Amino acid sequence: MICKMLNIKYPIIQAGMAGGPTTPELVAAVSNAGALGTLGAGYMSPKDIRNVLSQITKQTTAPFAVNLFLPQVYEKNEQQILNMQKYLNSYRKQLGIPEVSSVPDMRDVFEQQLNVVKEAGVKIVSFTFNKPSVSLIEKLHDSGITVIATATTVKEAKELELNGVDMIVAQGSEAGGHRGTFLDVEDEALIGTMALVPQIVDAVQCPVIAAGGIMDGRGLAAAFSLGASAVQLGTAFLTVYESGASEIHQSAILTSKDTDTKITQAFSGKSARGFKNEMMMNLESITGLPPYPIHHVLTSDIRKEAARQGNKEMVSIWAGQASALSKKQSAKDLVENLVRDCKNTISHTSTD
Amino acid sequence: MICKMLNIKYPIIQAGMAGGPTTPELVAAVSNAGALGTLGAGYMSPKDIRNVLSQITKQTTAPFAVNLFLPQVYEKNEQQILNMQKYLNSYRKQLGIPEVSSVPDMRDVFEQQLNVVKEAGVKIVSFTFNKPSVSLIEKLHDSGITVIATATTVKEAKELELNGVDMIVAQGSEAGGHRGTFLDVEDEALIGTMALVPQIVDAVQCPVIAAGGIMDGRGLAAAFSLGASAVQLGTAFLTVYESGASEIHQSAILTSKDTDTKITQAFSGKSARGFKNEMMMNLESITGLPPYPIHHVLTSDIRKEAARQGNKEMVSIWAGQASALSKKQSAKDLVENLVRDCKNTISHTSTD
Incomplete structure (x- = not known):
């Protein structure tokens, strides 16, 4: 169902990591492989977003998403x-x-960022750090855009659904990078993926995307078992050939251990x-x-x-808590390995 | 395989929660249902352990375990x-x-506790809060006792295996009650179950038992997908009819939410x-x-x-982070629901 909604082959989303990792090559390669690439545009100027979007659309005709940070009061x-x-x-x-x-x-450039994304014809936008308003979601829907937002607690997920988002990323405490927490206190909203996903699945009607600690086919199979309709992986995509993560970032991940x-x-x-x-x-x-x-x-x-x-x-x-499971490979190989290993895991899992 | 090693029907372990919840009725009911009941004897006097063990063996002929706390320096x-x-x-x-x-x-009564357990003919002993020594494990093996111990990091799991434990509980950060951390700093060893289990499975040869955030058949299916050979549930057993948890404990769990x-x-x-x-x-x-x-x-x-x-x-x-998924039911119904829902989950999970 979620694949139909997003017009993708596999229910796998590459997280929209801001600050450089999501090169046009990465986004395009992920989407070309049948998953959903995401441009992490939160820190980008509207002009840079326009340039990068044109580079992405030169490399893929498949759908991809753009992730933006919602404005917040400070x-x-x-x-x-x-x-x-x-x-x-x-x-x-x-x-x-x-x-x-x-x-x-x-200066807050959210409105300008969003205008560029709409003008470029992007069909999927994901938000973090806050709750998109009812009117914002309605405007995006009017432009034919599917809206994804991130929750770290059941309460946040319910409020996102109430405002009309199309699907919700349930971000477990294992996840690398910034917490998407916007209602609860950040350090009190550190709920492990295993506990968070089924509770959010039970609380909302819309599809739930599991995130946090998922690195391979085993993680995919586990997330689907918990009731997730799709998975979102960040850390796993940081070490693929197309990643824009720095050398030290990639080498730190590839040599990491669970407690790092x-x-x-x-x-x-x-x-x-x-x-x-x-x-x-x-x-x-x-x-x-x-x-x-x-x-x-x-x-x-x-x-x-x-x-x-x-x-x-x-x-x-x-980086997330399962970074030690990372590998150096192409984005296409990562996506294909995820799908194959997930299928194998499911067919070999039994209670006996 | 793990069922054969433990001589049980289902790869489900009721955690050995100390301080009252694990009544003889609970331990016996869980074991009679085909899972593994565990007496949480960490805080009990040797005399009380002897009494309770005789009450358990009057109610079941199935295998059950006793959990003890290893002595530590302070x-x-x-x-x-x-x-x-x-x-x-x-x-x-x-x-x-x-x-x-x-x-x-x-006064440390660990040796006396262990002697009572051995004398009573208990065949499975699980340890937390430290690493059983090579000589302790050898003595238990000589008495035909299977040894389980808890790890919260890959490093701890490797050391447990090196000392010769038969199987390892991988305790994710979602888990309720005390952390089993003994090598790493407690607050740095809070790794989510989704991230911890596959990393420990990759690091050791012995069977791994997933714990933390598992409350229902979805959690079981997820844990098995991650490579666990069995699951250990604590919170889920606190609200069954046979539980010795206090009224306020049970009602707090039954009315809880994810961020509590x-x-x-x-x-x-x-x-x-x-x-x-x-x-x-x-x-x-x-x-x-x-x-x-x-x-x-x-x-x-x-x-x-x-x-x-x-x-x-x-x-x-x-309580663990998925306590809101708890239900009031009998231990037998909980075990049967876990098995049935896990099978249903696995047969309905697909990547499409």
């Missing part, structure tokens, strides 16, 4: 920001990049799961970090340069 | 204990029970998952709680009396 405390800039300048010095002592200009990740607000002011490192631990010891998205912007130049220099202690390296 | 700081007693006296006053201003006599639990050291000095309440929050704000098992003993009289009085704010109410 407080801007100038003194707090200036103090943080001062603190962060020690990192900038170490990396040899210009120090910054100003308050960044924060941690939920932290250190890099962006919003809870996210990534590998423990020096900058994470140092920033966690500071009370009163600026809120998301301010703190995300403040640390961005440092993380970007650290990634370029191959310095894994000063960069956010997002 | 520091006893008398001043810290006396300070905590003083703090806890405000709770004792509220409940109308005698105040306590002494250091409890802590939290990992806390507040009640015992060791990380455990239970429902948030006043005493948990108050004790969490105190730095430097006495270590387990001291703090467990210090708070025991309060929790016992609060449960008796139906006061849910001063008692530890352990």
